[in-house]
Amino acid sequence: MPNQVHNIIWNMTRKCNFRCEYCYFPHDNTAVTETLPTDRIRDFLDGTGKEWTVRLTGGEPFIYPGINDICVALAQKHIVGIDTNLSVSSRITEFAERMDPARVENFYAALHIEERERVKGTDAFIKNARLLIDKGFKVIVNYVVHPTLEERFHKDVAFFADHGVTITPRPFRGEFEGRRYPEAYGDRAQSIFADHPEQGKKIAFNFQGVPCTAGNTLLRMDPDGTMYRCPGDKTVLGNVMDEIQLTEGATPCIKGRCPCRGLDHVQLTETQDDLVEGVQYAVVGDNRASADAFGRAVAATPGHPCAENNLGILAWRSGNKEEAARHFKVALEARPNRGVYADNLRGAEAGEDFDPEICLDVNPDLSK
Numbered sequence: 456m457p458n459q460v461h462n463i464i465w466n467m468t469r470k471c472n473f474r475c476e477y478c479y480f481p482h483d484n485t486a487v488t489e490t491l492p493t494d495r496i497r498d499f500l501d502g503t504g505k506e507w508t509v510r511l512t513g514g515e516p517f518i519y520p521g522i523n524d525i526c527v528a529l530a531q532k533h534i535v536g537i538d539t540n541l542s543v544s545s546r547i548t549e550f551a552e553r554m555d556p557a558r559v560e561n562f563y564a565a566l567h568i569e570e571r572e573r574v575k576g577t578d579a580f581i582k583n584a585r586l587l588i589d590k591g592f593k594v595i596v597n598y599v600v601h602p603t604l605e606e607r608f609h610k611d612v613a614f615f616a617d618h619g620v621t622i623t624p625r626p627f628r629g630e631f632e633g634r635r636y637p638e639a640y641g642d643r644a645q646s647i648f649a650d651h652p653e654q655g656k657k658i659a660f661n662f663q664g665v666p667c668t669a670g671n672t673l674l675r676m677d678p679d680g681t682m683y684r685c686p687g688d689k690t691v692l693g694n695v696m697d698e699i700q701l702t703e704g705a706t707p708c709i710k711g712r713c714p715c716r717g718l719d720h721v722q723l724t725e726t727q728d729d730l731v732e733g734v735q736y737a738v739v740g741d742n743r744a745s746a747d748a749f750g751r752a753v754a755a756t757p758g759h760p761c762a763e764n765n766l767g768i769l770a771w772r773s774g775n776k777e778e779a780a781r782h783f784k785v786a787l788e789a790r791p792n793r794g795v796y797a798d799n800l801r802g803a804e805a806g807e808d809f810d811p812e813i814c815l816d817v818n819p820d821l822s823k
Contacts, residue, residue: 460672462508463508463673472518475567487520490519495695495696515542526550536563551590551592564595595623599625599627645741647740648740652739655736660712661816661818667706669702670684680695686716733749760793761816765814
């Protein structure tokens with residue numbers, strides 16, 4: 456793989472200076488005291504002979520002691536990227552002054568608009584984002600379009616655009632008021648995500664059984680230095696304070712949900728790639744492109760249960776309930792124990808007002 460990327464996701468801390476109510480980490484705004492020596496991390500990365508992209512995430516990386524010294528040190532031979540709420544202005548300013556934009560993949564800046572407004576930090580966010588953009592850094596402003604934010608989303612896009620900041624919408628995945636998302640966006644998805652079809656790839660696919668080079672080209676490191684195969688597979692490879700044993704080549708994914716960066720490291724067949732593309736377009740509401748991709752998957756692998764299920768969803772969206780039920784039935788016949796197919800078929804045959812669930816199983820042989 457001559458162009459294989461190497462990613463390490465460093466969960467620096469679980470502490471954060473925001474308290475977003477939907478965050479899965481317990482809120483803790485006390486000082487970060489658990490730190491790692493940068494030279495041990497740099498020695499490990501340098502010792503692999505590869506250039507790594509080190510994703511600094513948390514929690515909030517900019518409350519980590521010595522964050523800018525760490526970035527400068529790592530960027531001597533590697534690329535850094537940062538997930539941040541852009542709220543620690545003094546350290547953002549120092550970063551912009553000290554770092555070469557060519558050594559930074561991007562800033563993935565979470566807007567968290569309601570929390571931002573609660574702390575009266577909107578103006579500071581815009582100022583920090585513009586500072587980085589003007590210095591030549593790539594800033595991606597992430598806006599999770601939770602159902603409670605749909606009505607204000609377009610106004611927020613216009614407001615920030617007026618201040619030179621572009622918003623990137625991200626689909627909400629989960630349940631809200633009995634509706635399943637992203638399925639429940641329905642036709643509204645097109646108006647939200649039309650300019651950002653790549654956001655469909657942010658979904659947590661099931662790559663179980665698919666060869667993946669995680670453990671060799673993708674790693675996750677916890678605050679104490681423990682190294683795992685990836686963010687989803689918590690197989691321990693060692694600790695940066697001691698010794699780390701990377702895996703060799705590609706091995707099958709063992710998890711049913713890939714939370715991060717998997718598409719950079721899995722080895723997909725053409726059919727599997729079509730399935731991923733179909734999901735990508737389905738999530739953002741481009742039903743025609745989605746149907747074309749799922750159609751290619753079915754043509755190459757007749758009866759592919761996941762593609763059949765997802766074609767059923769597209770038929771359901773268009774109002775063709777009989778066609779939807781036919782696709783759901785084909786999927787269920789191929790995998791009789793797969794609950795999502797049974798639920799979708801039951802709802803379609805009953806003519807219910809429901810949101811049929813998208814299938815994310817890339818390997819149909821392991822769809823259960």
